[in-house]
Amino acid sequence: MSGMLAVVRNFHEEPVEVKRAYYTRDPARSVRYQCNQDLFQASAAKWRDTVYMDMAPTEPAPEETPAALRGIAVEYTRQVKRLGSTLLELLSEALGVQREYLEKEAGCLDWILVGGHYYPACSEPHLTMGTTTHTDNSFITVLLQDGVGSGALQVLIQENREEEERRWVDVHAVPGALVVNIGDFLQLISNDRFKSVQHRVVSKEGPRVSVACFFQTYGAAASTRVCTPIAFSDGTPSLYKSTTVEELLVSYRAKNGRRALNNFRL
Numbered sequence: 001m002s003g004m005l006a007v008v009r010n011f012h013e014e015p016v017e018v019k020r021a022y023y024t025r026d027p028a029r030s031v032r033y034q035c036n037q038d039l040f041q042a043s044a045a046k047w048r049d050t051v052y053m054d055m056a057p058t059e060p061a062p063e064e065t066p067a068a069l070r071g072i073a074v075e076y077t078r079q080v081k082r083l084g085s086t087l088l089e090l091l092s093e094a095l096g097v098q099r100e101y102l103e104k105e106a107g108c109l110d111w112i113l114v115g116g117h118y119y120p121a122c123s124e125p126h127l128t129m130g131t132t133t134h135t136d137n138s139f140i141t142v143l144l145q146d147g148v149g150s151g152a153l154q155v156l157i158q159e160n161r162e163e164e165e166r167r168w169v170d171v172h173a174v175p176g177a178l179v180v181n182i183g184d185f186l187q188l189i190s191n192d193r194f195k196s197v198q199h200r201v202v203s204k205e206g207p208r209v210s211v212a213c214f215f216q217t218y219g220a221a222a223s224t225r226v227c228t229p230i231a232f233s234d235g236t237p238s239l240y241k242s243t244t245v246e247e248l249l250v251s252y253r254a255k256n257g258r259r260a261l262n263n264f265r266l
C-alpha cells in the first residue's frame with residue numbers, strides 16, 4: 001500500500017515533460033493523465049491531478065504505463081481485485097442472494113479503473129475544493145489515502161432517518177487501512193439497501209496522494225450491461241427502473257456526479 005502511494009506520488013512529481021506523454025482525454029488510451037476529467041463541463045475546476053489507468057479486464061501494456069508506475073500498479077490492482085471479490089461475496093450474502101451474484105451475474109468486477117490522485121500544495125485552500133461533492137459512478141470503490149493532510153476526505157452523514165440535518169465528517173487516513181465506498185450502480189442493484197455515499201475532498205496544505213480503484217463497467221460493455229434492482233423475496237417493490245450502465249453514466253456526467261440516480265427512480 002505504501003509502495004503504491006509512493007509510486008503515484010513519484011509520477012506526479014516527475015517533470016512536466018515526462019507527464020506530458022500521458023496527458024490525454026482519449027478513452028482509447030488505457031493510461032490518461034488529466035488535471036480535471038470534467039474540465040469545461042463542471043462549473044468549477046478541482047485542485048487535483050489524476051493519472052487514470054484501465055487495469056481490468058486488460059492490464060495496460062508496459063510500454064503504455066509510465067515507468068514510475070510499472071509493476072507495482074499491476075500488483076496492487078491484483079490484490080485489490082482479490083479483496084473486491086471477497087467483498088462482493090459478503091455483500092451478496094448480506095443481500096440474501098447467491099454468493100457469486102454481484103461478481104458473476106451483475107458483473108461488478110468486470111472492469112477496474114484506477115485513479116492515482118495528487119492534490120498539489122495549495123496556498124489558499126479555503127478558496128478551492130480538491131474533489132467536489134459527488135457519489136461514485138461505480139459498483140464499489142476501494143480507496144487508499146496517505147496520512148498527509150489527514151481529514152481532507154469527508155463524507156456526508158445523516159444522523160438518523162427522521163433528521164433532515166446532515167453534516168460533513170472527516171475520514172481520517174489510517175495507515176494500512178482502505179476505505180470502501182458503495183457506488184451508484186450498487187445502490188440501484190440493491191434497491192437502496194446499500195446507499196451510495198456523498199463525499200468530497202477539501203483542500204489542505206498538501207500535497208496529498210490517494211488511489212481510488214473503481215469497480216465499474218466501461219466501453220462497449222456499458223451499453224449492454226443492464227443494472228436491475230434485485231427482486232427481494234419480501235416483496236419490496238423496485239425503486240428503480242432497469243437501466244444500462246451507459247444511460248447511468250450519461251446521466252451522471254450531466255449532473256456532475258450529484259444524485260444522478262434520481263433520474264431512474266420509479
Ligand SMILES: O=C(O)CCC(=O)C(=O)O
Pocket residue numbers: 115117131136143145153199200201210211212
Ligand atoms: O482522494 C480521495 O480521497 C477521494 C477521491 C474520490 O472521491 C474519487 O476519486 O472518486
Ligand SMILES: [Fe+2]
Pocket residue numbers: 134135136199
Ligand atoms: Fe469518489
